Amino acid sequence: METLHLTENDTGPDAVDDVKTVRSDHENKIVIRSVDADSVITYAGSTAASLALTWLVYERFAPFSGTLGFIVVAWLVFVSIVYVSARQQWGRVAARDHFVRLCVTSAALLALIPLGSIVFSVVERGYHGLQVSFLTKTLKAASTQNKFSEGGALHSIVGSFEVVGIAMLISVPLGVMTAVFLNEIGGRLARPVRMLTDAMSAVPSIVAGLFIYAVLIQPGILDAMGFTGALALSILMLPTVTRTTEVVLRLVPGGLREASLALGGSEWNTTRQVVLPTARTGLVTAVVLGVARVVGETAPLIMTMIGAQRLNSNPFSGLQDALPLFIWNQKIHGGLEGVAQEWLWSGACVLLVIVLVLFALARLLASRAGLSRRS
C-alpha cells in the first residue's frame, strides 16, 4: 500500500512575519490509498471462493493430490474469480490491470516459496549437524552400521576451509589486478578481457574441473589433492572477484585520482594508496562473494579432489575431502535409508549455514560500500 504525503510543512512561523494568515491548528494530510474497500472485499471474497472451490474439486474428483497441486489449482481459480468480478465491477481495462498486478505479485512470491521450503527442509532434517560430535568427528571408521554420533564431517569442513582459502589466495590478487587493469590502466586490451571475464563467469563448473584434470592430473604433473581442487575453484572464483572489484573501483570518484596525480603521485601509488584503500569495503565484498560462489561447488571437486573419509589437513599431499564432496558421496554411495541420510542432511545444513552467513556478510558490507546494485 502506498501512502503519499502531499503536504510538506516548510513554512515556519518566521516566514509569515508580514503577512497575517489564518492558520488552522492542525493540518490534515491527504492520504492516497491505492487499495480501496471494494478491492479488499473483492479479493477476500475471491480467496474464500477459490479455496472452497479447490477443496471441492480435490475432494470430489481428486485426479491429483499433493500440496503443490492444491496451491496451483487454488491460485488459478483465485485469479480467474478476481478477473471476472473485477471486470463486472470496474470494466475491462481495470480488470486487466488487477489481473496483471496479481500475476506479477504472485511471480515474486513464487520465487520465494521454494527458498523457504529449501531452508526449512534442510534445517528440519539436518539440524543435528550443528552438534559437537558431527563437527568434531570424521568418517574414518564409518559404515552404515554406525550410529549418527559416531561419524562426522570434521575432515570435510577442514578440507573446505583449506581449499577455499587457497583458491582465495590465488584468485583474489589476480582478480583485483585484472579489475585494476580494466578500470585504471585500460587500453585496447580491456575490451576483450572484459568480454572474456564475462564468458569465464559462465563456464560450467564441471568444465573448470575437467580443465584442471586435463592440464595437471592426466599428464601426471600432480595427483588429485586439495590443491588441484583449489585451482579448479579459483577458475570459478576469478571472474566473480574481477567483476565485483571492477564495479567497486568504478565507484571511486575520479577526483581522488586527479588529486593524487596532481600531487605528483605515480600511477601505482595512486592505485595502491588512494584507489584501493578508498574501495576497501567493496573489495572485501568482492572476496566474500567470490568465496560464496565456490564454497558449495561440487562438480569440479569430483575429478580434482575425489574425496576422503579421514582427516587430511595437508592440501598438498594425498586425497582430501570437502563439505560438498561429503554430501555428494553420502548421496551417491550412502543409500536411501539410515545413517548416511542423516549425515547427508547434516552436512547440507552445515553448508547452508556457512553460505547464509557469507551471504549476509556480503550484503552488510555491500550496503556499507554503497553498492546498491547487483554485484
Added chain:
Amino acid sequence: MQYIHVASVPFLDVVESSEQPIAFRTTRGRGDRVYRGFGYGAGWLTLAIMGLIGGFLFYQSLDAFRYEGFTFFTETRWITSVSGGRFGIAAVLLGTVVIAVVALVLAVPTAIGTALFITEYAPKRIRAILTSLVDLLAAVPSLIYGIWGAAVLEGQVVYVSRFLADHFGWFPPFHTTSLAGSKVPTTLTDFTASAFLAGIVVALMILPICTAVMREVFAQAPPGEKEGALALGGTRWGVIRDVVLPFGKGGIIGGAMLGLGRALGETVAVALIISRTTDVHNLLQILKTGGNSIAALIARSWTESQGIASSALMAAGLVLFTVTLIVNAGASFVVSRSRSGAATEI
C-alpha cells in the same frame, strides 16, 4: 609552437597556423612500468585461461574423436569402456537442451513478473528485501538444490506431472507413455526423476540472474514516458505494456539467454535428480522418468571412466563449453545493445 606565416595573404596579421600538437611524453618510473606490466599480465592471463580451457579439452578429447569419428555428433548411445564403445553426444545434448528449455519456460515469465514487481509495484522497503531474497536463491549451492529436489520437491511434482499427463496429454510435450509400455500411465513412479522436475529446479537456480538483468533494464525505462502514459489516464499495466516492456525487450531476451547459458551447464542438481537415459523418445517426454544432461553425465560417470571413456567425457565437456560460450556471447551482445540507448553505466 611552430607556425608559419603565409606570405601570400599579406593583409592578415596572424593567419591560421599549422600548430603542431605536443606528443605527450610520459616517462614512467620503474614502479609504474612494473605496475603496468602486472596489469597487462593479469589481463592476458584471463585471455590465456579461456584459450587453454578450450585447447586442453580439445587435446584430451582427440582420442575419443579419433575413435568415434564424425558419428560422435550423431550417435545417441553412450556406452564407453577403457578401449572403446559406442558413444555420441546427440541424445545427451538433446537431454541437456530439453531440461534447459523447461527451465527457461518456467523461469522467464517468473523472472519478468518478479522484475516488474520489484521495479514497478513494490514499495521501497519490500523492494530491497525481495531483491536480497531473490539473490539468495543464487547463493544456495547447486548440491542443496539437488538433494532438495530429489527428496522434497519430487514428492509434490509427481502429482502435478500425472495430472498434466492425464488431462493435457494431447499437448505434445505432456504426452507420456508408461515405463512398462502401456498407453496410459497410472503409477506415480512413472513420473519420478523426470526432465520436468530437473527443469523446475534449474529454473529456480537461473531465476536470480534472469531477474537481475531484467530488473536493471526495466529500471532504466524513461521516467518521462512512464509519467506521460500515466498522465494520459493509463493504468499501471498500460504503462508496463506501452513503455516498460518495449523498452526492456533487449533485457528480457538477454536475461533469458544468460539464464539459458547457466541452465545448460548446471551439473550437480541435475545429476542428483534425473535418472539418465539415452532413449530419444523418453527424452522428449518431459514428464516421464528419465532425462539427460552433458554435465550430469560427466559428473556421474567420471570416477569409473578411464582411457577412451574418459576422453569421451572430455569431448562432451568441450561441446558443453563451446555451446555455453556461444549462448553467453549472444546474451552479452543482446544485453549490451539494449543498454546502449540508455547510455547509463551498469
Added chain:
Amino acid sequence: MTMVEERVPAAAAPNVASTLNAREVSAWFGSHKVLDRVSLLMRPNEVTALIGPSGCGKSTFLRALNRMHELVPGASLAGTISLDEVDIYRDAVSVTEIRRRIGMVFQKPNPFPAMTVSENVIAGLKLCGLKIDRSTKDDLVAQCLRRAGLWNEVKNRLNDNGGALSGGQQQRLCIARSLAVRPDVLLMDEPCSALDPTSTRRIEETIAELREEITIVIVTHNMQQAQRVSQRCAFFLAGENAPGHIVETGPTEAMFTNPQDQRTLDYVRGRFG
C-alpha cells in the same frame, strides 16, 4: 617515477617563488579546439586570476599548466609552457616531478576519504615515494595546516577521517595537502565555488599569506574575489564557434578600473557572462 629517498626538511625554508610562462598555448579535445594561442606570464609573488565566462577555456588552460590536461582521452596541446625556463612538456623532467612542483587545488574539495586529517596532509609525500621521519612528520603536518589556516580548527582532530570535516575545512585541508610537497606554484580551480562566504573569506586570507612564498594562479567566477586576491588578471573569452583566447591581461587594479578592451569592461561590470 624515481624512487629518490629525499629527506624532507622539518622547518621549511621560505620558497623562492617561480615564474610560470605560457607561450602560444592551444588545446584540443579530440578535434574540438578549446584554447587558441594563449600567452601568459605568471610572475612570482603574485596571484594571477583567470577570469571569464563559463566555457572559455580557463580551466583547460589551468590544467595544461601542470600536465593534467593530457589525462583526458583525446586531449592534445600545442605551444610552450615553462617553469623557470624548464619546458615542462619537452625537457627531460618526469610528469610526476612537474606535478609535484606545480600543485593544484580543485573546485570540489577532494580529501582522501580513507585517510585521517594528518595522513591527508602528508599523502603527497607518500604518493611521491618520499620518506619522512616520525618526528618531522608531526612538525610538517602542523606547519602545513597552519599555513592553510586550518590548524586551530583541527589540531584536536588530526586522527579524524578527512571526510568528516566541513566543506570549507576540507578545501583548506586540500590546500595543506598541496603545500606539504613544497610546490613552487599552486593552481586553484575555482576553489571557493562550493563554499559558504565564511569559508571563502578564510581561504582568501590563506591565499594572501601564501603569496609571499608561492606563485599562485586562480580561476574564479567571482569578480569581487578576483579583485580581492589577485595582483594580475587575465580575461578569457570564447566566441560562438571560436576557441577561447585571452582578450586582455594586466594588473588587477587597471583591469577593473580602466580596461583597454570594451568586452573586458562589459564583463567586469557584469554586463554579460
